[in-house]
Structure formats: structure tokens, C-alpha cells
Amino acid sequence: MKNKSLLALVPLLILGIGCSSVSEPPVAGSVPAKKTAKKPAAKAPATAAASKKPVASANPTATYAIDSGPSSIKVEPNLPAFRAEPLMPPADVPPPQPGAVAAPAVPVNPTTPLASVPAPKYLVEDAAIPSGTPPAVLALVTEADRSRSSGDLDAAVVVMERALRIDARNPTLTYKLAQLRLKQNKPQLAEELAGKAALLAGGNLDLKRKSWILIAEARNMQQNPQGAKEAKAKAESFFGH
Template identity: 55%
Template sequence: MPIKRLVLVCSLPILVTGCAEFYGSQPPAPVYGGQPRVQPNIYAKPAPKPKPPKKAKQAKRPAAPTVETQPLKDSGPITTTPMEPIETTPMETVPGAGAIPGSAVPSVQAPAAPLPEPTEMMQPLEPVAFVSSSPAVGALVSAADQNSQSGNLDSAVAAIERAIRIEPRNAALFYKLAELRLKQSKPRLAEDLAKKSALLASGNARLKRQSWLLIGNAKVMQQDFAGARAARAKAASF
């Protein structure tokens, strides 16, 4: 028996080596479908699974306060009382008066009367007699009167100015020229000419009076009513 065991133990490596050579010399297995079947490697380690990303921690929001509501108590139907209308009386106002003392509401002022036109405040002038020893001056004065009546004031002014150059100290010529300038709506120039006429008419009170009345009308056209009153007072002194 020990000899048989020894023979068996010695022949076991030879048998294993022969089986290994036989296994390596086998032809490959037939392939069906055009692709070889790949056998899984049972000894390979499985790939590690990816770890899921960590979620960011969200800040905790404070809880909203809870409001407790209670139903309203029924107090019964609401009743309203009608208001009586307040009677008002119109306020009496005095024309031209200002605000009423002690009252926050100013009084209503009556509209002021419109001022009269300057032409309504002008006084009519009387004609002045003209005397001259020069026939040329007389002819020029006649031509000026005709042009003034026909409305040609520029020609009348030119004729009187020519006459003044002939007789520069004739007060009546300056008065006539002042009248023409007033008709041309040139009150300041008419005022200066009338003042020169009153200065030259030293002994003729009538011409002085008419000259100062013409000055008063020229003041009215310039809206100088105080000056117009003073000029008329001066005319009343002659």
C-alpha cells in the first residue's frame, strides 16, 4: 500500500501537465452572428459608483407670524340722520373798501370806473387873430390854414415854419405851429412851442391864455394830469 500511494503521488504532476497542454491546443470555439462573445471577467473589480453632489444648505427662514382674526360683533343696523341745509346770507360789500378787519375773507371790490380818454379831458381852444406886416407871411399862413382844413398837416407845418424864418419873434406863428403839432399827436413838441408863444406874447393876455390852455391839453395827452391842472390854473390867471 505505501508503494501504490507513492506511485500515485509521483504520477499526479505528470497528469496535470498533460491536461494543461491539451487545454491550450484546443481550437477556438465557433462564433455565431459575426461577433465573438466576450465572457465577463468575474475576477475584475467593479467600478466605483459616482457620489451624488452635496446639496447646499439652505438658510432657515423665520416662520411668518400668524395673525388671529376674530369675527366682528353684530352691532345692529346703522342708522343715519339727514343733515339740515345751512342758510347763507350774501355779504354786503362797500365799493372801494379793502379787506374787512378781523375777517380772513376779503371783501369784493367793485370794478373801478374806466378812466376817460385824453381827448375827452382836453379843453377846446379859441381861434387866435393873426396880424403881420409881411405879405409873404400872410400868404404862408393862408396856405397853412387851407392845408390843415384838407388834412394835409405836413404841408401846413412846412408853410408855418417858413413864415417863422421870416418873422422869428411872432408869437402867433409859434401858437399856430403848436396847434399843428398837437394835431399830429406830438404833444411834447407842441408844449415847447406853446411855451415859446406865451413867452413872446408879452402884452397879449388872450394869446398867453390860449397858449397855456394848449399846454394843458398837451399835458393830458402825455398822461400828466397834475401838470394839466397846473397849466389850466396858469391860464385862468390871465
Template identity: 60%
Template sequence: MKNKVLLVFLPIMLSLAACTTVNEKPPKSVAKVVKPKKPLPAQPTAKNTKPIVPKKPTPGSGTATYAIDNGKNNFKVESSMPAMQEESLLSPTGLPSATGQSAQPVQAIPAFQVEDARIPAGTSPAVVALLTDAERNRASGDLDAAVVSTERALRIDSRNPTLTYKLAQLRIKQNKPQMAEELAGKAALLAGGDLDLKRKSWLLIAEARRMQQNYSGAKEAKAKADSFFGH
């Protein structure tokens, strides 16, 4: 009996369950709202740029519009100054002096003869031996050895004017006029009353100045040497 009742109610329950399933609606999907982005302002392109066209001047107007130079035109700039020609400089003889007269060139003067000096009496034998050795070296052309011997003699007798004068002679032969002038000046001071040695010393000074192209100073020294004649 119970089985018959279940068979009767089972189809009814299945139909009710199917209706319930059909009537259920699926959940609605929620769409996200996206705000549109603001469009960027349009950038000017090279195609949109228009070439600048010079305006034509209107008749009767006081101003005019000209096209802008693009700098491509080449212009040749010519100097308005006349071409300068090179001129040779005037020689010193052609230049006028302060007095308005042409300056005369300085003329060279002939060499002065340098005289030898004798060894004074009473000189120590050691000094005489050194001077003899110096004279022998000078005669053979060894001027450096002659200078060494004379300087050794001066260390023994430093205030001997004849030794100083002989060393000045060697400096002249070595082509050292400045040193020779200094030594000859010292010899002239040490000579004292020996006027002959003074004259020879000033004559050597004149030659040293001539070698240095101090011609006016050489003439003065020569005149000083001549002043000792007759004394």
C-alpha cells in the first residue's frame, strides 16, 4: 500500500522541483563605469604651418614690407682702404736727428797696441817663476795655462799692479774684453806713482772698450793714456 502511495506522489514532487528550478533567475552582472579620458590638445605639425609670404606694398602707403634674408646669399666685402705698399726702412744715416741734420753712423776705430810691462825689481822668486811659466804658455798658445800661472802669482802678491796688468793682457787675448777692462782699471789704481804703468793700463782699457764697440769710451780712454806722456 505504501509503495503505491509513493508512486503516486513521486511524479508530483519531481514536477514541483522542476518548476522551482526554472523560475530561479541568474544574478545580474554589474558593469564597471569607466570615465573617458580628456583628449590631449592637438599639437601643431609641420604640415599645418604656413610659409611666411611677404606682403606686397600697397600703393600710396608710406611703409613697405620686405622678405627676410635667409643668410644664404654670399656677399664679397671689399675694403675701401687703398692697398699699402711695403717700403724699405731708412737706414740710421738717413734719419734726421733732433737738430734737423742727418745722423752720422758710428765708425769703427783701429785697434790700439797693448804694450807689455816689465816685472818690477824686488819681486819674489816664486812670483817670477810663475810669470816665466805664464809667458812660456802664452807664447805656445796655451792661454788657459798662462792665466792659471798668473792667478797663482796674484795669490802670492795680490796688490802687485804688474801682475794685474799682465792678467788683463791675457783676457784681451782670450777675447774677454769686459774682464780685461775691469783688471786694467784695477791695475791703474794700484800703479800709484808709476805713470808708465798707468798709461799702459788706460791704453789697454781703450782696446777693451773698442772690442765692445764702445768707440766713444775707447777714445776717452786713449786720451787719458796720452795725458801721461811727458810725466
């Protein structure tokens, strides 16, 4: 009896299996769906974090980029190069005439300001060495005159002082040394030496007159016009003797 019931169930099972294996026909106008293979989901990197925390820098004075914004500096075009114009002479100075000769510059002691050097007012004359002067003194006087002519007044003074050490009471040597001191712009020393020469001159009235003229010029350089006039009057007193 059991075998008959099993045999009756077998056809039913076969029929059910066949119906489930039959697929539904495709609908007209529809596109069959493509089967896509599912890809495994990508794993998020372990290093990614939901929110990143700023890493503390080893340098406490960290710098940050600052947006300077639009620049307000206006770039100017290149300026034209300036051309140097020749200097024009002052309007009150007349142009030099053709063939004119420029006046020579007057040498002035560089150590003395121009305002403190007065113009020469009294003519200081030279004096000749008298006869009977020792040859050694004559040689020194010649060397001193040569140095003075070349403009080396210091060397001329040194040589003349050597000559005076040989013949200390020679009034002409003293007078010539006073001349050198006057040229060195040392009027006080020149006045003292010229006064000494006038005393040593004795009966040599010409040398006395020249010595007092030199004293007048030395006082003029020391801004003493009254003393210069008195010395000039003293010098004129020796004329006609």
C-alpha cells in the first residue's frame, strides 16, 4: 500500500520541478537586464580619519601664508634718461676776450685764511751782503737765497740761522732772516728781527730805513695800521742823512 502511494507522488514531484524550471517569456520591447558582477566593497584606508587633528610643529613661531590681496602699486613706465646740460657762466661775469691773458694766481700760505692776509702796503727791499763777510757765511747766504727762490722757505730759514750762528752780530743776516719770516706769514717774528737789525746797523742808515719799512709791513699784517704809520714815519726820518 505504501509503494502505491509513493508511486502516485513521484509524477507530481516531477511536474512541480518542471514548472519551476520553465522561465517566463520575455516581454516584447523590453531589454533583458544585464547581470553585473558585484565587486567587493573597497576598504577605507586605515590611515584615513574622520577629522584630522593639526600636528604640533617643533618650531613655535610657525609662519602662515598671508593673502596680500590685490596690489595697489602702480607700475610706472620707464622714465627717459636725463641728459647733462653744460653749465652756463654767471650772467654778471663777462666772457673772456680773445687773446686775453689770465692774471697769475697769488700764492697764499695754505695754513692762513684768506681774510687774515692783508694786501702788501709797504715795499720791503732786499739788502746786499757787505764786503768782508766770511766765505762760509757767503756760501750759506747763497744757498738760502736759492732755497727762497725755489719756494722752500723752511730750508732757507734753517740755512740763514746757521749763518747767524757763525756771525751773530751781522745786521744784514738778521734783516734777511726777518724777510724770510715775513714771507712765512709770521709778522711778529719778522718785526722782532727787523728791530734787532735796526739796532745792529749802527751807522748804516740805509739798512736802518729798510728795517723800519719791514717793521711797518709786519704791523700792517698784524692789523695794526697806526703802528705801521709810525714805523713808516721812522723809516722816512733816515732819508737825507
